[in-house]
Amino acid sequence: MKTLDELRSDIKEILNTEWKTREGRVVPETSDIKLGNDAVELDGTVLYADMADSTGLVMGYKDWFAAEIYKVYLKSACEIIKNNDGVITAFDGDRVMAVFIGESKNTSAAKAALQINYVVRKVINAEIKNHYTTTSFQLEQAVGIDTSKLFVARTGVRGSNDLVWVGRAANYAAKLCDLRLNSYSSFITQEVFDKLHDSAKFGGEEKKSMWEKVYWEDRGISVYRSSWWWQP
Template structure:
């Protein structure tokens, strides 16, 4: 069996390897499965990325009486977000603590991703929070309410299989995943607006997620600095009214 040093040296040497790139079908809503890709395979996709992040999880830990209460709240948020993303034909490709990443491909991917974000906002504020206040007296007494921030961005991305055998996943490389993550980090800086989307996503939206009763649901554009560049984005404080 190779030593740890030999294994690390082998991994480092792979930095110069050549990727076998193919273009994923732009008409399908599917996303490649890691198990169907080799470790030198790469897929070029046109995709919209959604990051939904629980706000003030540190405040949750401080307010809750037990770790079990914290786990229940986080687990419920992630379960609900996953179900909503999948219902809009999005694919779950990553969890990071209290944040979930969804990938949308195919027709209407921008509209579907934004509709998912608005449904997540509805579920968090109208379904999960009332239940939390009812079940956990500690959170009610502390005045802690569950909130989420969702960032969405669209770009061409390169999907590669990362990790080692029996412990691998897809790695997304491109502006879309980076910008979506950055937008989800804006959190409380948006004065009650809990959805932020890049300009490229906004420009491709369907009417159902742009206008509500004749009023534009979005404000902007605003400017965000990232990696030496500047990117425009829009925000909204609207939510879907049902699931």
Template sequence: MAGLIFRPRHQCARRGVDSIAVAVIYLIGIAGLATTALPAWKDGDKTGLSVPAARFQPKYEFQALEGRMSLGDDIRSDVNKLVSTAWTIRDGNVVPGTDDVKLYSNDAVKLDAVYLYADLLGSTKLARDFRPETAGKVIRASLRTASTIIKRHGGEIRSYDGDRVMAIFIGGSKNSNAVKAALKIKYAMKEIVQPSLYSRLPHLERDGFEPRMCVGIASGEAFIARAGVRDSSDLVSIGRAPNVAAKLSDIRETGNYRTYITADVYKVLSEETKLSRGKDMWEARSADVGGERMTIYRSSYWWSV
């Protein structure tokens, strides 16, 4: 465009009216070209020529790649820091809450505790064969019932996972309290939750769904830490007791067995949670639990509420 503007000088005074008119039209045309070239100039093309948008695509692709690299660097830094930092462990006298354990350091509370998992049976059938509104009522009624009983017997609820609840019991009667809660959960599901659901949602009974919960209980030392990220974190229990209790709640047997405990729990039960009218409420059996062969105890008994 510069070549169009800077022409050899002429003596305009010697030219006629027609020449002056041509010159004016010429200048108007130059102004129009400049206006057309301005967007390209602003977009970074110093030649003043329009440039296809595709020319700048690699710039945006590079920025996206750079963002992915930054995420990887962040994760790598966090993991390296976490793995190389020593634990700060303290003995706990109460079950900690989320705010009691630090998130961004290896902070942990050690507890001698009993873990209870209560898991709703038949949740796959429930989700497959019934509307979400129906399934939601069954799950909420079951979890609320179990949670109410657990809290009444001194348990501290620390996790809900889909259709199951996890609680921690501590103190001198922790084993018996957990077992008493489990036997009452069985009773409440059969005598309170089921009749209520069947009366208001009769298609549950018609289509063969029976609301029941299986409870697993194990005792031992646990290591409670906090996992996650800011505004999205929770406590995690690490150790044999929570792992075994969760596995026991997954047992599915025919008949009326709904409560499963470890031998360590059974050995320290109070007489009222072990015997019913002088008869042992528990049956010993050998089972494979999480790849470990162990003696566990099962019960078909219930405890009224």
């Protein structure tokens, strides 16, 4: 165990060491970045898929049932993210973070959000009801997406460390999930919306907009929300 003086020395070293950064062309893995002041910079679109009211699930249902819901949601979200060329970068309890890069990163992320909504509404909840015929449980969730420059560093200690994703997209994508309301479960920023291909903007036979512009009071900006789904 390190002494307080040793910890103070580590802190000074971090604060005094100049950063070495390089441009990233792929989503980095933990082993790609050193534990020191080493970082990768890249343009990325961040997606957070987040279960709603996991506290109510854990407190109100059997532990094994809650674990099953966690597993079916996170597995489904991860498979859809991967199918849309996203890279899963972190898990945090009941949510998963992914990063998309490349020319179509925003369209791919938005498509993934709508597909996750489809699987939750049309597949997971139906299978839960079929298997547990007396339950009133309905899985609700939200997906938030933003795009920005990302500064990716490695934090922690030897043997226990992970990547930290610094940038607006990582912060906003997570917080957008809190805007979930009724049937609206997919949320994107203006920057993401502006770069969407028409296939991810308009849906249905009449090609209606799948996104509704709303004001995000906490950040003082306009964002877009959707209640649409997209069959994988």
